Amino acid sequence: MKHALLSVVFGLFLTSTAALATDDMPTFLLVMKDGRLFPETLEVPANTKFRLEVRNEGPGATEFESLELRKETVLAPGVTRKLVFAPMKPGSYKFFDEFHPETAQGRIVAK
Amino acid sequence: MGNAFFVVWRESLEAFLIAGILYAWLQANDASGRGKRALYAGLAAGVGLALLLGWALLTVQDELTGTALDSFQTATLLVAAGLITQMVLWMKQHGRQMKAKLQADLAAAAERSGFVGVAVVAALAVAREGAETVIFLYGLAQGGDLSALAVGSLAGLAGAAATAWLAAKSLARLNIGLLLRLSSILLLVLASSLLVAAMDRLIGADWLPALLDPVWDSSALLDDGTTAGKLIASLSGYRARPALTTLLVWAGYWLLVVGAYRRAGRG
Numbered sequence: 001m002k003h004a005l006l007s008v009v010f011g012l013f014l015t016s017t018a019a020l021a022t023d024d025m026p027t028f029l030l031v032m033k034d035g036r037l038f039p040e041t042l043e044v045p046a047n048t049k050f051r052l053e054v055r056n057e058g059p060g061a062t063e064f065e066s067l068e069l070r071k072e073t074v075l076a077p078g079v080t081r082k083l084v085f086a087p088m089k090p091g092s093y094k095f096f097d098e099f100h101p102e103t104a105q106g107r108i109v110a111k
Numbered sequence: 112m113g114n115a116f117f118v119v120w121r122e123s124l125e126a127f128l129i130a131g132i133l134y135a136w137l138q139a140n141d142a143s144g145r146g147k148r149a150l151y152a153g154l155a156a157g158v159g160l161a162l163l164l165g166w167a168l169l170t171v172q173d174e175l176t177g178t179a180l181d182s183f184q185t186a187t188l189l190v191a192a193g194l195i196t197q198m199v200l201w202m203k204q205h206g207r208q209m210k211a212k213l214q215a216d217l218a219a220a221a222e223r224s225g226f227v228g229v230a231v232v233a234a235l236a237v238a239r240e241g242a243e244t245v246i247f248l249y250g251l252a253q254g255g256d257l258s259a260l261a262v263g264s265l266a267g268l269a270g271a272a273a274t275a276w277l278a279a280k281s282l283a284r285l286n287i288g289l290l291l292r293l294s295s296i297l298l299l300v301l302a303s304s305l306l307v308a309a310m311d312r313l314i315g316a317d318w319l320p321a322l323l324d325p326v327w328d329s330s331a332l333l334d335d336g337t338t339a340g341k342l343i344a345s346l347s348g349y350r351a352r353p354a355l356t357t358l359l360v361w362a363g364y365w366l367l368v369v370g371a372y373r374r375a376g377r378g
Contacts, residue, residue: 067344
């Protein structure tokens with residue numbers, strides 16, 4: 001019992017420090033809507049860990065996908081997911097919506 | 112409709128190809144038919160799992176469950192890669208034993224457990240790819256126009272099944288020795304590509320360091336960002352910009368497997 005309580009407290013401590021550690025991360029927003037991306041080009045700082053909030057405003061499901069960036073996330077309509085990216089070298093990185101490949105092609109530019 | 116056809120075809124092709132190659136491989140290994148029954152049972156279970164996983168992914172609204180499902184998908188990749196490798200190596204050795212008429216009882220027991228592996232691999236392949244198809248179709252169904260959707264997705268499924276059937280049939284025309292060798296190699300290549308996909312997910316989620324990223328950039332030769340390139344990448348494990356971690360794991364896998372394959376052949 002005592003151990004259980006301790007581990008709960010410890011768990012809370014861990015999650016709260018994790019939350020603190022991630023809070024100063026720059027955050028960017030990507031909206032997926034009608035098979036399109038807004039914006040199509042995201043500018044992010046190079047060599048910095050950052051967070052990308054991907055929101056699917058529908059209609060229909062989307063899949064944020066990039067082999068180059070090693071991300072693959074399916075989003076049901078109305079869902080927002082937060083993706084954390086490791087620091088990137090300066091350059092241009094392609095991504096797309098695998099469920100709307102004709103219209104939804106985007107890139108992340110790290111500067 | 113064209114879009115539904117194409118997405119369903121591509122999403123289900125990998126699962127169908129795994130099933131097709133497993134079928135061809137069983138053709139060369141197993142005369143009893145039990146292996147094929149295990150394969151069909153696995154495929155059916157996979158459809159059920161895909162619906163379940165698709166539903167779970169659809170209802171996910173919070174980050175924690177999302178991360179849990181991501182980890183689950185990574186785990187299925189690793190389990191499938193391990194099982195395929197173990198099955199192929201085991202059968203390589205077991206085939207020898209059968210020829211020498213040694214340890215028949217042991218072989219029968221091992222055969223049963225081997226076929227559980229076939230069923231699990233088929234189920235995981237269908238579940239992983241099928242779940243995304245489920246979500247895609249659900250999204251389309253919300254947008255209306257159900258008849259075009261049904262035609263497109265059924266045609267996509269049939270197209271993928273036909274592609275895999277063609278692959279399995281052309282494999283099965285080969286003589287048995289060649290069929291066994293070729294289907295074993297294809298299964299190992301598939302296993303290595305699942306392993307690479309798992310590594311990518313682990314590095315992408317920041318659970319593993321990339322070490323050096325990328326080691327090279329061969330996208331001018333074969334770009335894994337194009338549709339065809341991506342298909343090749345997902346079946347072979349090719350990456351235009353591999354991370355050093357992925358490369359090391361891939362090389363380590365082949366070193367171990369080639370060594371074990373040779374030993375199994377001699378044993």
